[in-house]
Amino acid sequence: MLSISKPTLILDEEKCRYNIKRMKEKADANNQDFRPHFKTHQSNGIGLWLKEAGVQAITVSSLDMAFYFSQAGWNDITVAFPFNVLEAGELQKFPSNCHLTLLVDNEQAVSCLIALGLPLSVFIEIDSGAHRTGLSMSDKGSILKLIIKVRSSENLSFKGLYSHAGHSYQCRGEDEVKTVHKYLQDNLKALKHTLVEAGEIYVCTGDTPTCSVGSHFAGSDALSPGNFVFYDVMQAEIGACSYNDIAVAVACPVVSKNAERKEICIYGGAIHFSKDSVEIDGNQSFGQYVENVGELGWGNVVPGCNLKGLSQEHGILQVTDAVFNKIKVGDVVKILPIHSCLAAQCLGHYMTTGGMWVEHFVSIKSQR
Amino acid sequence: MLSISKPTLILDEEKCRYNIKRMKEKADANNQDFRPHFKTHQSNGIGLWLKEAGVQAITVSSLDMAFYFSQAGWNDITVAFPFNVLEAGELQKFPSNCHLTLLVDNEQAVSCLIALGLPLSVFIEIDSGAHRTGLSMSDKGSILKLIIKVRSSENLSFKGLYSHAGHSYQCRGEDEVKTVHKYLQDNLKALKHTLVEAGEIYVCTGDTPTCSVGSHFAGSDALSPGNFVFYDVMQAEIGACSYNDIAVAVACPVVSKNAERKEICIYGGAIHFSKDSVEIDGNQSFGQYVENVGELGWGNVVPGCNLKGLSQEHGILQVTDAVFNKIKVGDVVKILPIHSCLAAQCLGHYMTTGGMWVEHFVSIKSQR
Numbered sequence: 013m014l015s016i017s018k019p020t021l022i023l024d025e026e027k028c029r030y031n032i033k034r035m036k037e038k039a040d041a042n043n044q045d046f047r048p049h050f051k052t053h054q055s056n057g058i059g060l061w062l063k064e065a066g067v068q069a070i071t072v073s074s075l076d077m078a079f080y081f082s083q084a085g086w087n088d089i090t091v092a093f094p095f096n097v098l099e100a101g102e103l104q105k106f107p108s109n110c111h112l113t114l115l116v117d118n119e120q121a122v123s124c125l126i127a128l129g130l131p132l133s134v135f136i137e138i139d140s141g142a143h144r145t146g147l148s149m150s151d152k153g154s155i156l157k158l159i160i161k162v163r164s165s166e167n168l169s170f171k172g173l174y175s176h177a178g179h180s181y182q183c184r185g186e187d188e189v190k191t192v193h194k195y196l197q198d199n200l201k202a203l204k205h206t207l208v209e210a211g212e213i214y215v216c217t218g219d220t221p222t223c224s225v226g227s228h229f230a231g232s233d234a235l236s237p238g239n240f241v242f243y244d245v246m247q248a249e250i251g252a253c254s255y256n257d258i259a260v261a262v263a264c265p266v267v268s269k270n271a272e273r274k275e276i277c278i279y280g281g282a283i284h285f286s287k288d289s290v291e292i293d294g295n296q297s298f299g300q301y302v303e304n305v306g307e308l309g310w311g312n313v314v315p316g317c318n319l320k321g322l323s324q325e326h327g328i329l330q331v332t333d334a335v336f337n338k339i340k341v342g343d344v345v346k347i348l349p350i351h352s353c354l355a356a357q358c359l360g361h362y363m364t365t366g367g368m369w370v371e372h373f374v375s376i377k378s379q380r
Numbered sequence: 381m382l383s384i385s386k387p388t389l390i391l392d393e394e395k396c397r398y399n400i401k402r403m404k405e406k407a408d409a410n411n412q413d414f415r416p417h418f419k420t421h422q423s424n425g426i427g428l429w430l431k432e433a434g435v436q437a438i439t440v441s442s443l444d445m446a447f448y449f450s451q452a453g454w455n456d457i458t459v460a461f462p463f464n465v466l467e468a469g470e471l472q473k474f475p476s477n478c479h480l481t482l483l484v485d486n487e488q489a490v491s492c493l494i495a496l497g498l499p500l501s502v503f504i505e506i507d508s509g510a511h512r513t514g515l516s517m518s519d520k521g522s523i524l525k526l527i528i529k530v531r532s533s534e535n536l537s538f539k540g541l542y543s544h545a546g547h548s549y550q551c552r553g554e555d556e557v558k559t560v561h562k563y564l565q566d567n568l569k570a571l572k573h574t575l576v577e578a579g580e581i582y583v584c585t586g587d588t589p590t591c592s593v594g595s596h597f598a599g600s601d602a603l604s605p606g607n608f609v610f611y612d613v614m615q616a617e618i619g620a621c622s623y624n625d626i627a628v629a630v631a632c633p634v635v636s637k638n639a640e641r642k643e644i645c646i647y648g649g650a651i652h653f654s655k656d657s658v659e660i661d662g663n664q665s666f667g668q669y670v671e672n673v674g675e676l677g678w679g680n681v682v683p684g685c686n687l688k689g690l691s692q693e694h695g696i697l698q699v700t701d702a703v704f705n706k707i708k709v710g711d712v713v714k715i716l717p718i719h720s721c722l723a724a725q726c727l728g729h730y731m732t733t734g735g736m737w738v739e740h741f742v743s744i745k746s747q748r
Contacts, residue, residue, distance in 0.1 A: 017466040018444075051692060073693045076386075093693055094635040096647050097710040098385035117636050120709040144694055145636045145645045178691070267462040268485050268513045277513045279464050283725050287655040323546070324419060324721055325441045325461055326512055341488040342465040353692055357651050 015307065016263045016344045016363075019284040021355060022308055023362040023370060027259035028058065028241055032065045035223065035240050042229045047071050047090060049218060049238025052353045054373035055362065056084045058241065071218065071236040075102050080373050082110040090135065090216070091115060092174060092236065094145050097124040103132070113171050117146050122158065126165040134162050135174035135216065138203070140196055142178030149175075149203055159210050172214030172233070175200070180221035186251040193226035200231025221252040244352035245300050249290050260362070261302060261310045261346040262355060264327060266339055274336045278345060281325040285347075286354035298322050299347035301329055308365045310346040319347055383675070384631045384712045384731075387652040389723060390676055391730040391738060395627035396426065396609055400433045403591065403608050410597045415439050415458060417586060417606025420721045422741035423730065424452045426609065439586065439604040443470050448741050450478040458503065458584070459483060460542060460604065462513050465492040471500070481539050485514045490526060494533040502530050503542035503584065506571070508564055510546030517543075517567055520574055527578050540582030540601070543568070548589035554619040561594035568599025589620040612720035613668050617658050628730070629670060629678045629714040630723060632695060634707055642704045646713060649693040653715075654722035666690050667715035669697055676733045678714040687715055 032048075039046035048062060051073040059070070059081060069088035072078045075096070078089045090113040097120065106112060113133035116122050125132060136158050139146035147154050155173075162170045177196045183189045200215050207213055217223075218236030224247070229235070242260045243253040264280030289298045299319035303311035316332040329345065339345065349355035356362070362370040400416075407414035416430060419441040427438070427449060437456035440446045443464070446457045458481040465488065474480060481501035484490050493500060504526050507514035515522050523541075530538045545564045551557045568583050575581055585591075586604030592615070597603070610628045611621040632648030657666045667687035671679035684700040697713065707713065717723035724730070730738040 015466075017464070017470075093647070094645060096385070096633050096635050098383075098633045098712070102385075118709055121635075124710070143638075143641065144689075144691065144696060145638075148640070265464050265466045267464050267489075270511075270513075272516070273511065277462060279461070282654060282656075282722055286650060287722075288650075321512075323512065324725075328512060341486055342492070344466070354650055354655075357692075 017265065019265075019280040019359065020263045021359040021362050022261050022263050022310070022346065023364050024259045024309070025061075025364045025366060027257065029061050029065070031240050031243065031257060031259060032062055035237065036065045036067065038223075039235050044229050044232060045069065045216075045234035047216060047218075047234050047236045048241070049073070049092065049236050050081060051077065052238040053241050053356060055370055056081070057362075057370035059084060059086070062241075071238070075099050076377070077373060078112065079106065080376075082106055087111055089113070090174070090236070092176065092218075094118075094137065095121040095125065097121055100124055100128055103128065103130055115174055116158070116162075119158065119161065122161050122165075122168070125168055129167050131167050131169070133169045133171040135171045136162070138173045138175040140175040140177050140199060140217070142176060144176070144178055146175060149199055152206055155207065156210060159207075172216065173203070174216045177217060177219045177222055180219045181246070181250060183221060183250050186225050189221045189225040189251050193222035194228075196222055197226065197229055197231040202231075204231065220247060221250050224252040239353060242352040242356070244355075245297070245348050245350045246288065246290055249292065255300075255313055255348070258348050258352075260352050260355070261348050262299065262359070263308070263344050263346050266341055266343045266345055269336070269339070269341060271336070274331055274333065276329040276331055276336070276339055276345070278327040278329055278347075279325065280327040280347065282322045283324055284355070284358050285322055285327070285349055286351060286358050287322060288351040288354060290350055292318070295320065297350065298327065299349055301331070301335075302346050302348055304344070304346060307344070308363065308367060313348065385633065387633075387648040387727065388631045389727040389730050390629050390631050390678070390714065391732050392627045392677070393429075393732045393734060395625065397429055397433070399608050399611065399625060399627060400430055403605065404433045404435065406591075407603050412597050412600060413437065413584070413602035415584060415586075415602050415604040416609070417441070417460065417604050418449060419445065420606040421609050421724060422448075423738055424449070425730075425738035427452060427454070430609075439606070443467050444745070445741060446480065447474065448744075450474055455479055457481070458542070458604070460544065460586075462486075462505065463489040463493065465489055468492055468496055471496065471498055483542055484526070484530075487526065487529065490529050490533075490536070493536055497535050499535050499537070501537045501539040503539045504530070506541045506543040508543040508545050508567060508585070510544060512544070512546055514543060517571055523575065524578060527575075540584065541571070542584045545585060545587045545590055548587045549614070549618060551589060551618050554593050557589045557593040557619050561590035562596075564590060565594065565597055565599040570599075572599065588615060589618050592620040607721060610720040610724070612723075613665070613716050613718045614656065614658055617660065623668075623681055623716070626716050626720075628720050628723070629716050630667065630727070631676070631712050631714050634709055634711045634713055637704070637707070637709060639704070642699055642701065644697040644699055644704070644707055644713070646695040646697055646715075647693065648695040648715065650690045651692055652723070652726050653690055653695070653717055654719060654726050655690060656719035656722060658718055660686070663688065665718065666695070667717055669699070669703075670714050670716055672712070672714060675712070676731065676735060681716065
């Protein structure tokens with residue numbers, strides 16, 4: 013039997029496959045193409061579960077990640093990050109049967125892709141309210157100008173519009189997410205009408221909260237959520253999932269206890285969880301402590317406990333008297349991560365609740 | 381000539397070697413053993429620079445890291461993290477000429493080490509105010525009890541007391557750090573007197589702020605700071621260094637611009653910087669933008685600019701009109717990290733300003 017001696021990301025395959033199945037069915041039922049974002053799991057092993065669920069097109073957040081998945085046979089890949097012109101040379105190395113779609117929101121990027129001369133698809137990124145990247149939805153002139161520039165090239169194919177409604181992460185509760193979802197879909201629908209002179213436009217959108225909670229997809233044609241495969245504490249607090257849907261937990265050895273402060277020090281810090289936090293019941297939380305179920309499984313969140321701080325390798329878990337008395341140095345506790353994408357990136361491997369290792373892209377990246 | 385196309389941690393070897401030299405000389409001048417913490421750089425290459433400066437004993441934060449450095453010939457290594465009894469088996473794999481010193485703050489850990497039977501040195505960890513781990517300085521009874529338990533064993537050797545004054549990170553300005561330093565050193569001195577019945581006690585302490593700013597080391601015998609090799613924005617804001625002392629910067633490609641918000645989107649996010657932030661002039665900052673000096677060098681912090689947000693791969697840099705107009709998509713900007721230990725861990729390699737790659741432990745860790 014495997015035993016945990018270091019911080020380890022445990023993956024519940026059953027929950028993960030269920031999350032995948034549910035989102036795929038939702039996309040199908042709403043006539044949405046499903047182009048899930050693989051930046052959350054970054055794993056060929058988990059990618060296979062998505063393939064088994066019927067997924068054929070995927071989304072990633074870097075060219076390196078696109079290349080990793082292209083090597084595993086994925087051949088319809090969107091890189092949902094503003095095209096980085098300094099990496100233009102890397103586009104040459106992709107297999108010729110791999111159909112890449114890149115994201116652009118500026119003329120320089122398009123000019124660079126035209127000069128490159130490779131046959132590529134292009135999504136124009138639209139800012140639907142997250143105010144991170146993308147052309148403003150209201151800036152019809154700039155959007156049309158960029159569409160025309162893409163279409164006028166010999167090598168580029170205009171795929172459509174792409175938008176990440178990252179502002180849904182500010183929501184707290186399902187109702188707020190539903191409001192953002194409706195507004196987003198209505199706006200995307202209106203945008204299509206506004207741009208009618210450019211013909212019928214394909215729209216892909218993909219934040220996990222609105223895809224999880226929304227039920228009518230009047231403005232989009234494709235969905236590319238990523239986090240839904242695992243979910244996490246942040247998504248549960250947003251209202252995108254229940255705590256029971258969360259498919260990953262970090263197993264951490266207990267290395268010290270402080271009776272006066274009722275604190276447990278775990279081997280598990282910023283280099284394992286990253287440092288995202290959410291406010292829960294007035295406390296800043298870096299993770300939620302859950303009951304152990306056997307060595308590799310977990311149950312419910314334990315009320316009154318909070319991962320209150322992280323330094324490089326240490327985590328400080330504030331607990332109740334009852335929990336303090338139960339936990340011993342040398343035990344392994346399990347913590348639901350605040351942000352599963354970052355925890356997976358930090359930890360670099362998954363161990364399934366069935367005791368199998370599953371690879372993560374970061375652990376197989378070769379040395380420079 | 382090397383060119384930057386992805387987020388890359390640039391290392392100024394000259395500044396780094398100067399930071400090392402200065403701290404080594406300070407330790408020598410104050411009759412302090414110098415046992416620098418290698419958790420910041422985690423690099424055999426940079427370790428060599430410390431060796432060249434006369435360093436013989438080192439400190440690390442995990443057994444894995446200790447093993448990495450033992451393979452490079454370091455043979456006096458303190459693992460400054462509460463001993464994790466679940467990793468006891470890994471102690472067997474260290475070369476026999478490698479002298480390991482472990483940290484303990486509880487009886488279970490000591491019992492485990494006694495049962496193991498290996499010849500090992502032990503520091504007892506003392507909480508000098510950081511309230512993270514360690515026995516309280518005021519708890520003379522527990523400290524003596526643990527010393528006696530260690531000394532009564534046949535295989536363990538009591539090395540002394542170890543304390544990380546992490547509360548110095550709450551300081552803002554040199555005067556506050558000096559106050560914490562004086563209080564720390566006075567308390568360590570008093571503790572030695574209190575424990576006089578246990579004989580003369582060796583004390584090691586090691587946060588970068590007090591080691592950088594303090595000038596009298598009345599209570600300690602050894603210093604183990606780590607961050608000083610690079611420093612970072614956090615240390616500059618604490619008052620432990622000047623911005624000019626910072627020896628690392630993250631080079632990030634510019635991928636998008638928003639004229640309305642005067643924002644530059646860079647390829648550089650939470651997976652490159654981690655997510656530590658500090659408040660500077662009322663703004664939450666995830667990094668400080670500096671002028672470029674050639675392709676790999678950098679100059680001063682540019683006033684009025686702020687890395688205001690990080691998502692997984694994106695960073696949003698708020699800039700002045702002048703900077704906005706100067707920076708183009710396809711440029712590379714440089715950002716001083718808030719927390720250099722975490723940025724180094726995330727980025728996994730260094731490129732020196734002279735254009736050489738230097739390895740980081742995370743990039744050579746083998747697959748499971």
